[in-house]
Amino acid sequence: MDNNKFVEVKNLRKVYDNGHEAIKNVSFSVKKGDLVCLLGPSGCGKTTILNMLAGLLNPTAGEILFDGKSMVKVAPKDRHIGYVFQNYALYPHMTVLQNVMFPLTVGKNKRSKAEAKKVAQKYMQLTQIMDLADQKPGNLSGGQQQRVAIARALVQEPKILLMDEPLSNLDARLRLKIREEIRSLVKSVGITTLFVTHDQEEALSIGDKIILFNDGIIQQDDLGQNFYLEPNNYFVANFIGNPVIDNFKVIKTDQELRSSQFTIPLALLDASRFKRNLPNGEYILSVRPENITPQKDGFLHVKVDDVELIGRERILKFTYDQVQARSLINLEESIQPGDEVTLQLKFNRIFIFTPGGERVY
C-alpha cells in the first residue's frame, strides 16, 4: 500500500439537487498518520468534501480511495472512520459512558458489555473524561462535550478521523488549549486525520499540511509556511495572513511598474522570480504589511489614518488609491494618526498578480 496516498481523492465533483455545484473538480491525497487541515471561507465546500469522505453524501462524480480501496459505494459504517461533528452530536439521553460505548454496542463492532466498557474507558482516559462517566451531555461544558465526541469517534479504532470545525463552538482560550490537545492526541494514536476549519490560524498551528479551498476547487495544497511565502494566486495571498496583504494597482511598462504615486524600476526585481514573460498592462502588486515599513528614504509617501495596537506590534493604516492599506510596525515606533511617513518595500518579498488572480511574480 502507498502510505503517501492513504486517503486519495480523484476528480471529485458534487452537484446538489438544487443545481448548486459545491465541488467542481477536486483531487488531493493524504499521507498515513498526517493531520491535514481543509481550510476555506464558509460555503467553499470543505464540509461537503468531509461528508463525501464519510459517505454521508454521494459524490456526483469522482473517486475516493482509502488505503487504495474505492469507498464510493461503501456505507459510512464500513469505511473505518470516526467523525467529530461541529455540534458534537452526542446522544442526549445517554450518559457519557453510554455515548462512548455506543459504537461498540451496535453493528459489526458489537461486543460484550464488559469488553465495550473496557475499550470505552481506555479512550475516556485518553481524553480525560473518566470523572464524567455518569453525566448526561446536557450537563457538560462545550469543551467536555468535545472530548466526549472525540472519545466516541476513536472508540471504534478507525483508520481515519474526520473532524468538522470541532473547535468553533468553544471560546477563544479553550480553543487554543483543545487544539493542542487534539494534535497531540491524534499524533499519539497515530490516526490519519482530516480537520475542517475556516480559521487560518488554527489550520497553520495544527496541520501537517493545509488544503485551501474556494469556489469548489483547491486553491493551494501545501505546507503551512508556503501559503505565506509562495501563495499560488491572488485568493490565497489575500485569504492567508493577518493583517491582510496590501494590494496596489500598477501598470507595467517596458521599464517599470507604475502606480499613481510611485514607480518601481523593473531592474530592482529578481528576474528569476518571474513565472513567465509579462506583456505590458495592468497588474496587482501585493505585499504583506510586515514587508512595507516606514523608512527615511522610502518611495511611498502617505498620511497615517490610524494606528492599531495588536499586542507586540502595531498596524499602521493608510489610504492609497482610495483603498485602505496596512503596514506592520514595532510597538516602540512613535508614529501617531495624522503623521506623514515614507514607506519602503522589500522587493524580494512582493508578489505580482494578473487582474484575473494568476500569480506571475
Place this chain on the structure above:
Amino acid sequence: MKRIRFGVLISYLILFIFAIITVFPFVYMILGGLMSFQETTSIPPTLIPHHFEWNNYAKVFARAPFARYFFNTILTASVTTLVSLFNSLLGAFAMVNLRFKGKGLVQMILLSLLMVPGEAIIFTNYNTIAKMGLLNTYIGLVLPFLTSIFYMYYLQSYFGSISTTIYKAAMIDGASDWDYIWKILVPMSKSGLFTVGLLSFISGWNSFLWPLLVTNEDTMRLLNNGLSSFASDAGSETQLQLAAATLTVLPVLVLYFIFRKQIIKGVVRNDLKG
C-alpha cells in the same frame, strides 16, 4: 406595588371563575351518579345528594353488560394505540431521515389526505368493512384506525427537531436504521410518542360513530354506545346515565393523573444545549 397586587387579584378571580366553569359539569356528573332519580330531575336542581346512592353503580352493571363494554373498549383503544403508534413512528422516521425518490410527492399526498374529514369517508369505510364480512368483529372496529397521518405528521415535526447530525453520527457509529429508531430516536422522543399514544388512546376510548355503525351486538359494543342503553323508550334513567358516564370517564382521568408530568413535557421540550 398596590397595582400589581390588584392585577394578581383580578387574574386569580378570572382563573377561579373559569376553573368553576370547567370543573362544574364534571363534579355534577359524579354527584349526579350518586343521586336518586327524583333528585337528578328536580327543579330547583339538587347539588348535593341527601343520600349517596352507591347502588346506582350496581344497577349500571346489572342493566347492561358494562364489564364487557369496558373490556371491548380497552382492547380496541389499546390495539389502535399500539399499532398506530408503531406505524406513525416508522412513517415519520422514513419521512425525516431517509432519502428516497418521490418523497416530496408522498408527503404532498399524505398532507392532502389529512384535509379529508373522517366523516366524509366513513360510509366508504363501512362498505369496505361490510364487504369483508368484518361487521361485529374487533378487527372491523380497529382496522380503519391503525394508521394515522395526523400522528405521523406530529411525530415528523418532533423528529425533525432532532439535529440531523445525530442520525449521521449513529450511521457512522455503525448503527442500522432499526438500531437508530429503538436506541436513539425513541428514547429521545419519549414525550412526543407518549403524547401521541395518549391522544390515540383517548380518541379510541371516546370513539362513538364508527363503533355505532359497525356493531349491533351487545357483546361487541363499546362504552360510549353502551351509555345509550340507559336512554330507553321508557324514558331516561338520568342517575344511571350519570353513573355510567362517570365510569366511562374514570380511566382517562386516572391516566391523566398518573402521567400528567409527561403530558406537560410533551408540550415543553427539553433540548440539549449545543
